[in-house]
Amino acid sequence: MVSISSAVRLPPSMAIAQKETFRLLPSFKDHEKIGKPKWGNERMLQIRCSIAASPQNLRAPKIEKLEKTIRIGVLGASGYTGSEIVRLLANHPNFDITLMTADRKAGQSIGSVFPHLITQDLPNMVAIKDADFANVDAVFCCLPHGTTQEIIKGLPAGLKIVDLSADFRLRDIGEYEEWYGQPHRAPELQKEAVYGLTEISREEICSARLVANPGCYPTSIQLPLVPLIKAQLIELRNIIIDSKSGVSGAGRAAKEANLYTEVAEGIHSYGVTRHRHVPEIEQGLSDASHAKVTVSFTPHLMPMSRGMQSTIYVEMTPGVTVEDLYQQLRTSYEGEEFVILLEKGVVPHTRNVRGSNYCFMNVFPDRIPGRAIIISVIDNLVKGASGQALQNLNLMMGFPESTGLLYQPLFP
Numbered sequence: 001m002v003s004i005s006s007a008v009r010l011p012p013s014m015a016i017a018q019k020e021t022f023r024l025l026p027s028f029k030d031h032e033k034i035g036k037p038k039w040g041n042e043r044m045l046q047i048r049c050s051i052a053a054s055p056q057n058l059r060a061p062k063i064e065k066l067e068k069t070i071r072i073g074v075l076g077a078s079g080y081t082g083s084e085i086v087r088l089l090a091n092h093p094n095f096d097i098t099l100m101t102a103d104r105k106a107g108q109s110i111g112s113v114f115p116h117l118i119t120q121d122l123p124n125m126v127a128i129k130d131a132d133f134a135n136v137d138a139v140f141c142c143l144p145h146g147t148t149q150e151i152i153k154g155l156p157a158g159l160k161i162v163d164l165s166a167d168f169r170l171r172d173i174g175e176y177e178e179w180y181g182q183p184h185r186a187p188e189l190q191k192e193a194v195y196g197l198t199e200i201s202r203e204e205i206c207s208a209r210l211v212a213n214p215g216c217y218p219t220s221i222q223l224p225l226v227p228l229i230k231a232q233l234i235e236l237r238n239i240i241i242d243s244k245s246g247v248s249g250a251g252r253a254a255k256e257a258n259l260y261t262e263v264a265e266g267i268h269s270y271g272v273t274r275h276r277h278v279p280e281i282e283q284g285l286s287d288a289s290h291a292k293v294t295v296s297f298t299p300h301l302m303p304m305s306r307g308m309q310s311t312i313y314v315e316m317t318p319g320v321t322v323e324d325l326y327q328q329l330r331t332s333y334e335g336e337e338f339v340i341l342l343e344k345g346v347v348p349h350t351r352n353v354r355g356s357n358y359c360f361m362n363v364f365p366d367r368i369p370g371r372a373i374i375i376s377v378i379d380n381l382v383k384g385a386s387g388q389a390l391q392n393l394n395l396m397m398g399f400p401e402s403t404g405l406l407y408q409p410l411f412p
């Protein structure tokens with residue numbers, strides 16, 4: 001038996017061999033047939049692919065070289081989430097980047113804009129108006145909200161799209177216009193967009209053409225709350241959410257409020273009572289409960305580059321205990337690759353998910369009887385953005401969803 005940790009930390013020679021792309025056909029066919037991966041087998045599939053890719057391995061399972069590679073466009077590759085997609089795809093066996101766009105940085109190479117990606121042999125970034133989509137099957141759209149709608153509207157109809165912006169997350173166009181302060185320029189596309197909280201909407205994502213990738217705060221909040229609300233274990237009133245984000249959540253464009261001097265050695269709240277993620281959070285929780293849910297949500301900016309914690313205070317329904325909440329989360333996420341319920345009493349730390357696609361969570365009894373405290377942590381750039389986007393595109397293209405994502409967190 002091969003341990004998971006030995007399989008996911010590939011030595012460089014194996015990582016290169018893995019990039020050459022091998023796949024176990026039987027599992028893949030099952031996946032296509034049932035429209036959804038066999039979760040229990042997925043880790044083993046990854047592991048066995050890695051073993052198969054090792055030149056030394058003589059006991060490799062039956063494999064076949066992939067006939068088709070998916071050609072990927074990254075719109076906004078010169079930003080934080082776009083560059084994170086490039087980093088993740090460097091180890092994806094089936095996705096090759098054929099197009100990257102930038103705005104101010106158009107014409108430059110990815111390595112000149114992000115020196116940590118200097119070893120990536122990729123075409124230079126181009127302006128969107130010069131982009132040729134003839135050699136692209138799918139795009140990650142990593143552009144600011146507001147600019148994204150018209151750009152997506154103008155893309156070739158056959159492309160699969162994962163949009164990381166907020167432009168297609170809210171089903172109610174009026175609500176979008178109210179919270180984002182601008183008219184929606186592609187309401188007809190909104191109807192087909194699938195909200196991409198992977199663990200919750202997997203089946204719809206598999207058959208979607210356009211996925212609206214969730215915001216980072218809404219990801220960290222909905223992952224623990226949706227299963228508890230669906231099981232009617234918590235009251236829909238008095239949900240109080242205190243969230244904290246690293247500064248990369250604000251993007252790479254220069255802003256005075258994000259200067260080192262404004263952020264270091266302190267924390268501050270922002271968007272108090274009016275953060276634009278409120279309607280997104282409430283939409284997801286209301287869907288789960290089939291009733292209107294409202295929340296108190298306050299985000300904070302932390303002096304760290306990545307990471308996000310949401311601390312959520314809830315009232316349990318009469319007769320329910322914290323043990324019930326814990327067991328519900330255990331059942332809901334059993335077999336999930338990326339959502340990890342920690343052992344009882346263990347506090348999730350942002351530093352333990354840094355650079356990875358994991359969400360760690362736990363639930364604690366409050367001192368006040370009948371209340372519980374839930375803590376969840378993610379990396380805002382990975383599970384909160386590019387990692388979840390890749391998880392979604394894997395599903396949309398028919399691959400096991402963890403392909404290219406089994407990075408261990410960075411520590412320290």
Ligand SMILES: NC(=O)C1=CN([C@@H]2O[C@H](COP(=O)(O)OP(=O)(O)OC[C@H]3O[C@@H](n4cnc5c(N)ncnc54)[C@H](OP(=O)(O)O)[C@@H]3O)[C@@H](O)[C@H]2O)C=CC1
Binds near residue numbers: 104143214215251385
């Ligand atoms: N950062 C995060 O943690 C998260 C971000 N998101 C969302 O993902 C999207 C991207 O965020 P992020 O990567 O942080 O942002 P960045 O500001 O770091 O990057 C934005 C990218 O878009 C390009 N761009 C900016 N304006 C235009 C335009 N008018 N036309 C074409 N391209 C343009 C920029 O090009 P250039 O730099 O060359 O000017 C850059 O490549 C946003 O919608 C954001 O809200 C979602 C979840 C989390």
Ligand SMILES: CC(=O)N[C@@H](CCC(=O)OP(=O)(O)O)C(=O)O
Binds near residue numbers: 145247250
């Ligand atoms: C620290 C910081 O500024 N964070 C961003 C949220 C980033 C994110 O998830 O969201 P969107 O995709 O919705 O932009 C903010 O508060 O607006």
